[in-house]
Amino acid sequence: MIFRAHLGDCRWDETPVLAYKQDGTTTFRHVTKQILFEGGQMEFQWRYFEVAPGGYSSLERHEHEHAVMVVRGKGRALVGDEVYDIRLYDLILVPPMTWHQFQPTGDEPLGFLCIVNAQRDRPQLPGHADLEMLRRNPEVAAFIRL
Ligand code: MN
Numbered sequence: 134m135i136f137r138a139h140l141g142d143c144r145w146d147e148t149p150v151l152a153y154k155q156d157g158t159t160t161f162r163h164v165t166k167q168i169l170f171e172g173g174q175m176e177f178q179w180r181y182f183e184v185a186p187g188g189y190s191s192l193e194r195h196e197h198e199h200a201v202m203v204v205r206g207k208g209r210a211l212v213g214d215e216v217y218d219i220r221l222y223d224l225i226l227v228p229p230m231t232w233h234q235f236q237p238t239g240d241e242p243l244g245f246l247c248i249v250n251a252q253r254d255r256p257q258l259p260g261h262a263d264l265e266m267l268r269r270n271p272e273v274a275a276f277i278r279l
Contacts, residue, residue, distance in 0.1 A: 143181060143205050143244045145169070153182070154191065160279050163188025169246070176251050183244040184208070184237050189278040192234040197253035199227035205244030208237040209276065214267075216276045219243075232259065232267060234277060 137146040144150065145167065153164035163185035170179040183205065184190060192211070201210075207220045211234045212227055219225060219235075225245075227233045237243035259267065259279075268274040 143167075143183060161189060161191040162278070164190055171251065177248050178251050180247045180249070181244060182235070182247055183242045184235055185242050186237050186240050188237065190233075190235040191256065191258070192232060192277055192279060193256035193258055194230050194232045195254050195256045196229050197250045198229060199225070199233070200248040201225040201227065202246045203243070204246055206237055206241040207239060208235060208243035210235050211273060211276055214270055214273060216272050219245075232263070236276070236278065 134147060137148055139145055148167045148169065151166045151168070153161055153166050165183050167181045168178060169181055171177075181204075182190065201224065203219050203221055203223045203225075205221075207218070210217050210219050210225055211232060212225060213231045213233075217225070218238075235243060235245065264277075264279075267277060
């Protein structure tokens with residue numbers, strides 16, 4: 134499909150709003166996903182994620198990278214050992230094997246575009262030793278949700 138109109142509020146024509154993850158292994162809250170572009174010659178997938186107030190994406194890491202741009206609301210993002218305040222049009226690169234989690238702040242959803250490799254490894258979730266390591270940083274300890 135060549136053209137899909139924006140319908141308002143970061144919804145697009147003919148683009149289903151999907152459950153974030155369906156494998157039942159990760160913990161997250163109030164997150165939706167839309168796949169904007171994939172397939173053909175493209176070796177990437179371009180997605181739009183939205184995290185409603187009070188929600189959070191899963192705390193995870195993996196070999197593939199994320200290229201992220203905030204396009205709705207504001208929030209905070211854990212990338213590695215640092216928590217960043219993120220706002221409209223900010224860019225976030227999640228490098229390989231780097232713990233990450235996104236959360237909205239305020240009463241508006243946090244929406245962001247995210248490009249990934251079409252072929253990619255499965256996310257890893259933190260074990261006890263990983264959580265212990267992450268929680269050595271008090272700011273990270275206060276931020277993460279499981
Ligand atoms: Mn990820």
